[in-house]
Amino acid sequence: MAYNGDIPESLSVWGDRKIADRLLGEMWGKRGVFTCTVANTMTSVRPGISDAGDTPDLTLFTPAADAELLVSGKTTCMKGIPINPGGIPTPATLTKAALELSGMPYYIVNGGTKIAPYVPYFDMGGECGRDITTGDSVSNVKASFEKGRMLGASLARGYDYIVVSESCAGGTTTALAVLMAMGTVKDNLVSSSSPNNPRELKTKTVMEGLDAAGIKPGDLRDDPLRAIECVGDPMMPANVGMIIGAAEAGIPAIIGGGTQMAAVMAAAVALEPSVQGRIFQGTTRWLMNDPNSSMVRLMGSISDRIPIVYVNMDYNKSPYEGLQAYEWGYIKEGVGCGGASVAAVIGSEGKITCDHILDRVHGIYRGIMGIQ
Amino acid sequence: MAYNGDIPESLSVWGDRKIADRLLGEMWGKRGVFTCTVANTMTSVRPGISDAGDTPDLTLFTPAADAELLVSGKTTCMKGIPINPGGIPTPATLTKAALELSGMPYYIVNGGTKIAPYVPYFDMGGECGRDITTGDSVSNVKASFEKGRMLGASLARGYDYIVVSESCAGGTTTALAVLMAMGTVKDNLVSSSSPNNPRELKTKTVMEGLDAAGIKPGDLRDDPLRAIECVGDPMMPANVGMIIGAAEAGIPAIIGGGTQMAAVMAAAVALEPSVQGRIFQGTTRWLMNDPNSSMVRLMGSISDRIPIVYVNMDYNKSPYEGLQAYEWGYIKEGVGCGGASVAAVIGSEGKITCDHILDRVHGIYRGIMGIQ
Numbered sequence: 040m041a042y043n044g045d046i047p048e049s050l051s052v053w054g055d056r057k058i059a060d061r062l063l064g065e066m067w068g069k070r071g072v073f074t075c076t077v078a079n080t081m082t083s084v085r086p087g088i089s090d091a092g093d094t095p096d097l098t099l100f101t102p103a104a105d106a107e108l109l110v111s112g113k114t115t116c117m118k119g120i121p122i123n124p125g126g127i128p129t130p131a132t133l134t135k136a137a138l139e140l141s142g143m144p145y146y147i148v149n150g151g152t153k154i155a156p157y158v159p160y161f162d163m164g165g166e167c168g169r170d171i172t173t174g175d176s177v178s179n180v181k182a183s184f185e186k187g188r189m190l191g192a193s194l195a196r197g198y199d200y201i202v203v204s205e206s207c208a209g210g211t212t213t214a215l216a217v218l219m220a221m222g223t224v225k226d227n228l229v230s231s232s233s234p235n236n237p238r239e240l241k242t243k244t245v246m247e248g249l250d251a252a253g254i255k256p257g258d259l260r261d262d263p264l265r266a267i268e269c270v271g272d273p274m275m276p277a278n279v280g281m282i283i284g285a286a287e288a289g290i291p292a293i294i295g296g297g298t299q300m301a302a303v304m305a306a307a308v309a310l311e312p313s314v315q316g317r318i319f320q321g322t323t324r325w326l327m328n329d330p331n332s333s334m335v336r337l338m339g340s341i342s343d344r345i346p347i348v349y350v351n352m353d354y355n356k357s358p359y360e361g362l363q364a365y366e367w368g369y370i371k372e373g374v375g376c377g378g379a380s381v382a383a384v385i386g387s388e389g390k391i392t393c394d395h396i397l398d399r400v401h402g403i404y405r406g407i408m409g410i411q
Numbered sequence: 412m413a414y415n416g417d418i419p420e421s422l423s424v425w426g427d428r429k430i431a432d433r434l435l436g437e438m439w440g441k442r443g444v445f446t447c448t449v450a451n452t453m454t455s456v457r458p459g460i461s462d463a464g465d466t467p468d469l470t471l472f473t474p475a476a477d478a479e480l481l482v483s484g485k486t487t488c489m490k491g492i493p494i495n496p497g498g499i500p501t502p503a504t505l506t507k508a509a510l511e512l513s514g515m516p517y518y519i520v521n522g523g524t525k526i527a528p529y530v531p532y533f534d535m536g537g538e539c540g541r542d543i544t545t546g547d548s549v550s551n552v553k554a555s556f557e558k559g560r561m562l563g564a565s566l567a568r569g570y571d572y573i574v575v576s577e578s579c580a581g582g583t584t585t586a587l588a589v590l591m592a593m594g595t596v597k598d599n600l601v602s603s604s605s606p607n608n609p610r611e612l613k614t615k616t617v618m619e620g621l622d623a624a625g626i627k628p629g630d631l632r633d634d635p636l637r638a639i640e641c642v643g644d645p646m647m648p649a650n651v652g653m654i655i656g657a658a659e660a661g662i663p664a665i666i667g668g669g670t671q672m673a674a675v676m677a678a679a680v681a682l683e684p685s686v687q688g689r690i691f692q693g694t695t696r697w698l699m700n701d702p703n704s705s706m707v708r709l710m711g712s713i714s715d716r717i718p719i720v721y722v723n724m725d726y727n728k729s730p731y732e733g734l735q736a737y738e739w740g741y742i743k744e745g746v747g748c749g750g751a752s753v754a755a756v757i758g759s760e761g762k763i764t765c766d767h768i769l770d771r772v773h774g775i776y777r778g779i780m781g782i783q
Contacts, residue, residue: 072569110561144569149534157554159562162521162534182529189482190531197444197516197569 040388042067047389050381053327053335054319054346062291062319063348068388069199071293073143074281075109075134075375076205077102077160078150078274080168080176083209087240090123090233091208091373097121098208099153105131105206105374106147106156109138115157120407123232127364128404131206133352133376136399140391141383144198148190148281150183150207151273161190165273171216172244174251180268180276187280188287195288202321202382203281203303204295204375207274214302216245216270222257223305223340229298230332234368238331245270263306275303282307286317293321293348295378297371301337308342315344322349322377325365350380352393359404412760414439419761422753425699425707426691426718434663434691435720440760441571443665445515446653447481447506447747448577449474449532450522450646452540452548455581459612462495462605463580463745469493470580471525477503477578477746478519478528481510487529492779495604499736500776503578505724505748508771512763513755516570520562520653522555522579523645533562537645543588544616546623552640552648559652560659567660574693574754575653575675576667576747579646586674588617588642594629595677595712601670602704606740610703617642635678647675654679658689665693665720667750669743673709680714687716694721694749697737722752724765731776 042064046052052059083089083098092098101121104114108131114120121129138145147158151165163183169176194201207213211229218224227242249256252269259266267275282303285292292314294300300320307314326334327349338345354365365371383391405411414436418424424431455461455470464470473493476486480503486492493501510517519530523537535555541548566573579585583601590596599614621628624641631638639647654675657664664686666672672692679686698706699721710717726737737743755763777783 070569110565142568144565146565148531155536157536157558159520159533159535159558159565161531163531164527164529186529186531193482193516193518193531196514197442 047384049351049384049393050348051351052346052348054338055344058316058344059319059346059348063385065291066200066385068386071143071200071202071382071386072194072198073138073145073202073375073379073382074148074204076148076150076274076277077106077152077156078168078207078272079153080207080209080213080272081170082212085244087237088212088244089208093122093124101208102206103152103154103156105129106158106160109135109145110147110158116154123369126361127369128361128407130370130373130376132403133400134374134379136396136403137379137383140395140399141386143382143386148277150277163187163277165277168272171213171248171270172251174248174269177268177271177273180264183273183276184264184280187277188284191281191284192288195285195290200291200293201285202293202295202375202378203278204378205274205278205299206374207272210272210274210299212241212244213270213272214299215241216248217266217302218305219245219256220249220254220259220266220270221263221305222260224337225256228333228337230326230329230371232370232373236331261309263309267306275306278303279306282314282318283311286314292318293378293382294318295321295375297322297326298332298334298337301341304345305341315342318345320345320347321381322347323372324349324351325371326377329371348381350377350393352380352396356397362404419756421723421756421765422720423723424718424720426710427716430688430716431691431718431720435757437663438572438757440758443515443572443574443754443758444566444570445510445517445574445747445751445754446520446576448520448522448646448650449478449524449528450540450579450644451525452579452581452585452644453542454584457616459609460584460616461580465494465496473580474578475524475526475528477501478530478532481507481517482519482530488526495741498733499741500733500779502742502745502748504775505772506746506751508768508775509751509755512767512771513758515754515758520649522649535559535649537649540644543585543620543642544623546620546641549640549643549645552636555645555648556636556652559649560656563653563656564660567657567662572663572665573657574665574667574747574750575650576750577646577650577671578746579644582644582646582671584613584616585642585644586671587613588620589638589674590677591617591628592621592626592631592638592642593635593677593681594632596709597628600705600709602698602701602743604742604745608703633681635681639678643674647678650675651678654686654690655683658686664690665750665754666690667693667747669694669698670704670706670709673713676717677713687714690717692717692719693753694719695744696721696723697743698749701743720753722749722765724752724768728769734776
C-alpha cells in the first residue's frame with residue numbers, strides 16, 4: 040500500500056513536512072539497508088567526557104562490542120555487553136530488536152578503531168582517532184571519505200534507501216568540535232548519554248582542540264574534511280562519504296543518530312548541498328525531549344530542509360529499571376537505534392509499531408540479563 | 412516467468428542435472444549478490460608459477476587492481492589494468508561487463524592482501540599468505556572462516572542467492588596443495604592462466620610445501636582448515652565460511668571460478684557435507700575445454716552432487732586479439748567472470764545472452780585500450 044501522508048502513531052515528524060512526506064513515500068514498504076559505522080577516538084578516555092562504557096577505558100570497547108552484539112548476538116571483545124555506569128544497557132538492544140523485527144539487512148562499517156569487532160565489516164582504511172586536544176585527530180580522512188562515497192554507491196545497487204549511523208564513544212564532543220570549527224554553532228548544543236551532560240568540560244576540551252589546531256570557530260566553514268582531520272573522529276568521513284555516495288546514486292538516506300550525527304550532516308551539506316531534500320534524520324523521542332541539548336536548534340543551524348523523523352519508543356511501560364533509565368535521561372540514542380526503529384516502521388508500512396519493538400527489546404534484555 | 416527446465420543457449424550444464432535444475436529454479440529471476448574475495452600468496456612471485464600479472468612481482472597487484480576496476484572503474488594501486496604477459500587483459504573485464512548488464516550488487520571481500528585495494532571491502536582479519544614451501548602459509552584461518560560464515564549469513568538477509576569468487580594470483584598452486592593435503596586428488600589436475608601450464612613446477616612446489624609442513628598426501632582429509640593453514644592461501648577460509656554461512660541461512664550459492672575454487676569446495680564439503688545440493692560451480696566454456704586441466708575429473712573427486720553451469724562466451728567472434736587470446740588457452744577464468752556471467756543470465760531469466768555480454772566486454776575493452 041502506498042504511503043498516504045498519514046504518519047503512523049509510532050513516529051513523529053519535526054521540520055519540513057513536505058520533504059519528510061516525499062521521502063517517506065519513496066521508502067514506504069521498500070527495501071532499505073542499515074549500516075552502523077564504528078570508530079574510536081582517544082577523546083573518550085578523558086575522564087568525564089563519555090559515559091558510553093562502565094569506565095573511561097571501557098568506552099574504547101563499546102563500538103566493537105555493539106557491532107558484535109548486532110552481528111553475532113554475543114560480544115567477543117569483552118565480557119558482557121556495553122553499559123553506562125549504573126548498568127544501563129547499550130542502545131544496541133533497541134537497534135537489534137528493530138532489525139530482528141524488520142528483517143532489514145545490515146552491515147558494520149569500520150571507520151577506524153582501537154578495538155576491532157570480531158565480525159566482518161567494511162574497512163574504510165581509517166585508524167583510531169587521536170584525542171582532539173592534539174588538534175590533529177584523524178588520519179586518512181580523504182581516503183575514508185572517498186571509500187564511503189564508493190560504498191554509498193555500492194549499496195545503492197542493491198537497496199532503495201540506506202540508514203547511516205554510528206557507534207563512537209566520545210562522539211558528541213568531537214561533533215561539537217567539528218561544528219564549532221565549521222562555525223555551524225557558537226554554543227554547546229550537543230547531547231550526552233548521561234542526564235548530567237558535562238557541557239563545560241566538553242566545551243573546554245573542544246576549545247583546547249581548536250587552539251592546538253590553530254583555528255578559530257568558523258575558520259573551516261568551507262573545509263569540513265579539514266575540520267574532521269583537526270578535531271573530528273574517524274566515524275565522520277566514512278559516513279559523510281556514504282551519504283553523498285548514496286545521494287549521487289539516486290537513493291535517499293536516513294541519518295540515524297542524535298547530535299553526534301549533526302557534524303556529519305553539516306559536513307555533507309557543506310560538501311554537497313544537493314543532499315538536502317534527499318535525507319532526513321531518524322532518531323528517538325528521548326533525544327528530541329532532552330532538556331540538556333537541542334537537536335532542533337542544532338538542525339536549525341545546519342539546514343531548514345532536513346526534517347527529523349523520530350520514533351516514539353516509551354520505556355516508562357517497561358518493568359525493567361535498566362530500560363526505564365532511558366526515560367530518566369540516560370543513553371537516548373546510539374548504534375542507530377532511532378534510525379533502525381524508524382526504518383522498521385517505514386519498511387513494514389506501519390505494521391511494526393513501538394509496542395512490537397518494545398516486546399522484542401524485552402526479550403533481548405531478558406536474554407542478556409538471564410531473566411526467565 | 413518461472414524456470415521451466417530449458418537451459419538458455421548461453422549456458423551449459425555438466426553433472427547432476429536434477430540438482431542443477433532445482434537450484435536454477437530457485438535463483439531464476441531472483442535477487443542475487445556477487446562477491447569477489449581478493450587475496451595474495453607470496454607463492455605467486457616464485458618465477459614461473461603465476462601468469463596473472465605481467466611479471467612475477469606484479470602478480471601481487473593483480474587482486475587489488477581487479478577489485479578497483481570492478482568498484483571504481485579504474486585502478487589506483489597500479490598503472491593500467493592487470494594483464495598476462497603478452498598484454499591479455501584480466502578476466503575482470505568480463506566480470507564487469509556481466510555485473511553492469513545485470514545490475515547485480517557486488518562487494519569485495521579481502522581475505523588477506525599484500526596490496527590492499529583502494530575500495531571499501533569486507534575485512535576478514537586475514538593477512539597476505541606466505542609461500543607454501545614454508546609449510547605454514549596462512550594466519551588467522553579460524554577467524555577468517557568464522558567471519559566468512561557470519562558474512563554468508565548477513566548477505567542471506569538481503570539476497571536470494573550468493574556468488575562466491577576469487578582473485579588470488581598463484582591460486583591454482585595453493586589449490587592443488589590443499590587438495591593434495593586432503594587427499595582429494597593424487598594428480599595435478601589444476602589449470603593455469605597460461606596455455607603452457609607449468610604442471611611439473613607446480614607439483615614440485617606443492618610437494619615442497621607438504622614436506623615442510625610434515626604432512627603426506629591425504630593426511631589432512633578431515634581437517635581442511637589445517638590444510639589451508641599449512642599450504643593454502645587466505646582467499647580460502649573466508650570463501651569456505653561464506654559458502655557454509657549462506658547454506659546455513661538457507662540460500663544457495665554459485666561457486667564462481669575454475670580449479671582454484673576446487674579446494675574451497677572440497678573444504679566446504681568436508682566441513683559441512685550438507686552444502687552438497689545447495690551449490691553449483693559457475694564457470695566458463697574456456698575452463699571446461701582446457702586440455703591441460705580437468706575440472707570434470709577434479710569435481711568427480713570432490714562430489715557427485717555439485718553440478719557445473721558454464722557460460723558459453725566465445726571470443727572467436729571478437730575483433731580484438733587481446734580477447735581472442737582467451738580462445739588460445741590464456742586466462743580462462745578468474746575474478747568470478749564465469750559466475751558473474753552465469754548469474755547475469757539467471758537473474759535476467761535468460762534475457763541477457765552471451766552476445767549482450769560480449770558487446771559490453773568490447774565497450775569496456777575499448778575504453779581501457781583507448782580505442783575509438
